[in-house]
Amino acid sequence: MSTPAKPVNMDEHPIAPYLRMDRIPHIWCPTCGIGTVVKCFATALEEADIDLDKVVITSGIGCTGRVAGYMKLDAFHTTHGRAIPFATGLKLGRPELESVVFSGDGDLSGIGGNHFIHAARRNMDLLVILVNNFIYGMTGGQNAPTTPITAKSSTMPFGNFERPFNLPHLAASCGATFVSRWTCLHIRRLTKCMRMALRRKGFRFIEVIAPCSTLYSRLNRLGGGLELMRFYHDNAKIKHGIDTREVDIDFQDTIVCGNFVDEEKPTFLDMMNTHYEEVLGEKYVPMKPEGGWIHD
Amino acid sequence: MRYWRKPLDFDQVTVPHGEVVIIADRCKGCAFCVEYCPKDVLVMSEDFNVKGYHPPEVVVEGECVNCNLCEMICPDFAIFCVPANDVAAVDAVRSIAAEEDANAEEEALN
Amino acid sequence: MKTDPAGVLTGVHYLDGDYACGEGAMAAGCRFVAGYPITPSTEVVERISRRFPVMGGTFIQMEDELASMAAVAGAAWTGTKSMTVTSGPGFSLMMENIGLAAMMETPCVVVNVQRGGPSTGLPTMVGQADMMQARWGSHGDYELIAMSPQSPQEAFDLTIDAFNLAETYRVPVMFMMDECVGHMTEKVVIPDAGEIDVIPRLLSDKSPEEYQPYAINGRPVPEMVRAGDGYRFHTTGLTHDDRGYPDMSAERQQINVQRIMDKILLNVDDIVRYEEEEIEGAEVVVVAYGITARVARMGIDLARKKGVKVGFLRLVVVWPFPEKRIAELAGQIKAFVVPEINLGQMVLEVERCSAGRAAAVHVPHAGGGVHDPKSICKAIVEAAK
Numbered sequence: 001m002s003t004p005a006k007p008v009n010m011d012e013h014p015i016a017p018y019l020r021m022d023r024i025p026h027i028w029c030p031t032c033g034i035g036t037v038v039k040c041f042a043t044a045l046e047e048a049d050i051d052l053d054k055v056v057i058t059s060g061i062g063c064t065g066r067v068a069g070y071m072k073l074d075a076f077h078t079t080h081g082r083a084i085p086f087a088t089g090l091k092l093g094r095p096e097l098e099s100v101v102f103s104g105d106g107d108l109s110g111i112g113g114n115h116f117i118h119a120a121r122r123n124m125d126l127l128v129i130l131v132n133n134f135i136y137g138m139t140g141g142q143n144a145p146t147t148p149i150t151a152k153s154s155t156m157p158f159g160n161f162e163r164p165f166n167l168p169h170l171a172a173s174c175g176a177t178f179v180s181r182w183t184c185l186h187i188r189r190l191t192k193c194m195r196m197a198l199r200r201k202g203f204r205f206i207e208v209i210a211p212c213s214t215l216y217s218r219l220n221r222l223g224g225g226l227e228l229m230r231f232y233h234d235n236a237k238i239k240h241g242i243d244t245r246e247v248d249i250d251f252q253d254t255i256v257c258g259n260f261v262d263e264e265k266p267t268f269l270d271m272m273n274t275h276y277e278e279v280l281g282e283k284y285v286p287m288k289p290e291g292g293w294i295h296d
Numbered sequence: 297m298r299y300w301r302k303p304l305d306f307d308q309v310t311v312p313h314g315e316v317v318i319i320a321d322r323c324k325g326c327a328f329c330v331e332y333c334p335k336d337v338l339v340m341s342e343d344f345n346v347k348g349y350h351p352p353e354v355v356v357e358g359e360c361v362n363c364n365l366c367e368m369i370c371p372d373f374a375i376f377c378v379p380a381n382d383v384a385a386v387d388a389v390r391s392i393a394a395e396e397d398a399n400a401e402e403e404a405l406n
Numbered sequence: 407m408k409t410d411p412a413g414v415l416t417g418v419h420y421l422d423g424d425y426a427c428g429e430g431a432m433a434a435g436c437r438f439v440a441g442y443p444i445t446p447s448t449e450v451v452e453r454i455s456r457r458f459p460v461m462g463g464t465f466i467q468m469e470d471e472l473a474s475m476a477a478v479a480g481a482a483w484t485g486t487k488s489m490t491v492t493s494g495p496g497f498s499l500m501m502e503n504i505g506l507a508a509m510m511e512t513p514c515v516v517v518n519v520q521r522g523g524p525s526t527g528l529p530t531m532v533g534q535a536d537m538m539q540a541r542w543g544s545h546g547d548y549e550l551i552a553m554s555p556q557s558p559q560e561a562f563d564l565t566i567d568a569f570n571l572a573e574t575y576r577v578p579v580m581f582m583m584d585e586c587v588g589h590m591t592e593k594v595v596i597p598d599a600g601e602i603d604v605i606p607r608l609l610s611d612k613s614p615e616e617y618q619p620y621a622i623n624g625r626p627v628p629e630m631v632r633a634g635d636g637y638r639f640h641t642t643g644l645t646h647d648d649r650g651y652p653d654m655s656a657e658r659q660q661i662n663v664q665r666i667m668d669k670i671l672l673n674v675d676d677i678v679r680y681e682e683e684e685i686e687g688a689e690v691v692v693v694a695y696g697i698t699a700r701v702a703r704m705g706i707d708l709a710r711k712k713g714v715k716v717g718f719l720r721l722v723v724v725w726p727f728p729e730k731r732i733a734e735l736a737g738q739i740k741a742f743v744v745p746e747i748n749l750g751q752m753v754l755e756v757e758r759c760s761a762g763r764a765a766a767v768h769v770p771h772a773g774g775g776v777h778d779p780k781s782i783c784k785a786i787v788e789a790a791k
Contacts, residue, residue: 020640020651022651023651053634053635053636053638054634056633056634058480068640068642069640069642069651069652072638073638074483074633074634074637074638074639074640075638075639075640075641076480076483076633076640076641076642077640077641077642077643077644077652078476078479078480078506078643079476079502079503079506079643081472082472082473082476082502082503082506084473085440085468085472085473085474085476085477085480086476086477086479086480087480088466088468088473088477088480089438089440089476089477089478089479089480089481089482089483089484089488090480090481090483090484090633092438092464092466092477092481093438093464093480093481093482093483093484093485093486093488094484094485094486094632094633094634096634097484097633097634114469114470114473115469115472115473115476118468118469118473272464276459280459280460283459283460284459284460285412285459285460285461285462286459286462287437287462287463287464288462291484291485291486291632291634292437292438292462292463292464292481292484292485292486292487293484293485293486293607293632294409294410294435294437294487294606295407295485295606295607296407296606
């Protein structure tokens with residue numbers, strides 16, 4: 001006997017205030033994990049208790065790049081790979097903003113790789129949420145910089161032979177001060193991690209492994225999203241604080257999750273302000289937190 | 297819930313209760329909620345929603361503990377829980393638990 | 407509105423074109439610059455990096471030109487006037503994000519201190535071969551504004567105008583200097599802040615519920631808001647509707663693209679700017695811009711001594727091109743003579759607008775130096791026959 005269906009107002013879903021309900025349902029495939037990550041992020045925003053008017057979200061191009069279009073924040077859907085510098089411009093133009101980058105593995109580590117490493121190097125005050133589905137989904141399943149060796153994709157039809165990135169290691173070695181990886185199955189830990197990250201400063205990097213049912217798992221005959229979630233359940237190991245050199249992901253092998261790096265270091269703006277105050281003394285006029293907008 | 301021994305404050309523990317609300321037409325039939333509900337409250341129904349997918353349905357009454365896991369894990373924002381302030385449901389849970397305990401003791405004795 | 411005095415270095419200075427351009431930006435109220443070093447433009451950002459810390463500006467040297475343009479496109483959405491500076495190779499790299507700025511209708515200024523091309527070309531020597539690229543560089547249909555100064559003083563003055571045009575029409579403005587003007591040192595008079603008029607960022611006064619990022623309501627240009635003011639708006643590089651949401655249909659494409667072009671095309675008369683000298687009764691008109699305008703004047707003087715009636719039309723705003731004026735003059739004169747430091751770019755526009763009624767004579771120079779005034783004189787004399 002099932003519960004009789006209650007007449008439900010769509011907007012009653014608890015996440016509705018954080019979404020552009022006029023654009024729901026979203027475009028992501030059945031069993032795609034991106035929706036789950038968005039839910040975790042919205043919950044983290046609620047729990048972190050920050051001024052949502054001051055949160056700006058920038059996405060690039062790709063399936064995960066569509067996230068900006070669904071979140072009810074000041075949202076920017078920019079060019080492929082350039083979400084990080086765009087978000088940097090937003091942050092530096094109005095320092096009081098919390099600038100979040102929410103994009104995919106191909107967008108941020110492929111075409112956007114250069115921007116990724118420099119933003120980490122500078123400890124630019126950005127929260128980067130990278131959804132890693134090991135493939136370029138939107139364009140039809142091409143090889144990505146994170147595709148594991150032997151995995152098939154549309155441009156590596158005989159299996160990938162190129163070494164993939166170990167993204168947490170890349171971020172940590174470039175100087176990111178907060179580095180984590182979770183799968184989208186770890187909903188509560190991911191939400192908590194995002195909440196922690198929202199309260200910190202500096203370059204915060206969260207990699208979220210998510211299933212791509214239509215392309216990655218289909219091209220590799222791994223089933224659908226549910227099968228991949230079961231795989232994460234059985235093969236994800238949580239190792240907080242482990243050296244990021246050891247968190248590579250091989251094809252259908254252990255996925256090491258956890259909070260790997262959590263340090264407090266001065267951000268780009270901290271260092272800039274401190275330095276100019278030292279060198280220029282009273283002559284230094286920093287940009288106001290409200291930004292460089294000049295008006296009467 | 298099965299206990300290996302009855303906790304001393306069993307009478308004071310309140311198990312939260314919830315009611316599952318399903319926005320059937322938004323569901324894309326991924327079955328994450330069914331798979332991961334800790335109380336196995338849901339199954340994929342035989343019905344079709346407007347998009348042709350099978351949405352989940354609640355098959356075990358009164359077991360939902362408002363843990364919100366389905367709400368968190370659903371990629372389509374199609375399911376959520378609300379707390380149920382229902383004394384009858386609390387009693388139902390207690391009686392089911394008592395029954396399970398009785399069964400377990402019987403098995404152990406045999 | 408009068409500009410913020412903090413950025414105005416009032417006085418009489420001896421500056422090179424790059425420095426003057428930087429001063430112009432600061433005087434215009436620009437407070438965010440992201441750049442990448444490239445000869446011969448680097449001095450602009452060097453000047454800005456030295457002066458910004460005392461006026462509340464932020465300069466960041468990004469990792470490449472793509473990042474620079476993306477950062478400028480982002481910072482502009484905080485209400486801050488933003489600018490980037492580059493030369494030929496960097497200009498090519500910036501094209502995708504210039505397209506993004508055009509599509510999102512972001513006001514910003516891109517300075518291109520042109521050098522010999524193509525590719526690495528002549529890094530330290532002059533060229534004017536990016537003029538067509540300024541208009542057509544990014545993919546798709548869009549319109550923008552490009553200007554060309556002929557002196558350091560103009561590099562200062564026109565940069566302020568560039569920012570004002572960017573704010574008025576919500577377009578990226580291409581500031582096409584050339585290496586000669588950029589590296590030439592001349593007297594630059596910077597007036598009091600009270601004498602400099604700037605157009606501030608036009609912000610909407612609608613409430614967040616009513617506001618739609620791309621609704622024009624009869625005006626040429628939609629109103630902007632600032633990220634962080636609670637409007638929770640969305641904007642995208644995809645073809646979008648009035649709400650800024652992607653709407654990928656042929657109907658919307660027609661409306662959207664036509665509108666971003668109409669912003670400029672229907673207001674051409676307010677944007678176009680050129681200077682004329684002795685056009686009355688001229689048989690030949692020389693059309694030039696940038697450093698070539700100054701060299702051309704010598705060629706014109708030489709030709710006048712030979713008895714030719716020569717007029718001079720100097721392009722100040724190069725894009726949109728002054729089609730009407732050229733078409734009008736074509737009916738009155740024998741020929742246009744177009745000296746440029748390239749092998750044929752703006753002359754093609756002159757030719758197109760003349761529609762055969764007057765000849766369009768090109769005086770090319772592949773780059774690396776300026777014309778010999780005698781070659782311009784020779785072309786004028788030939789054209790007058």
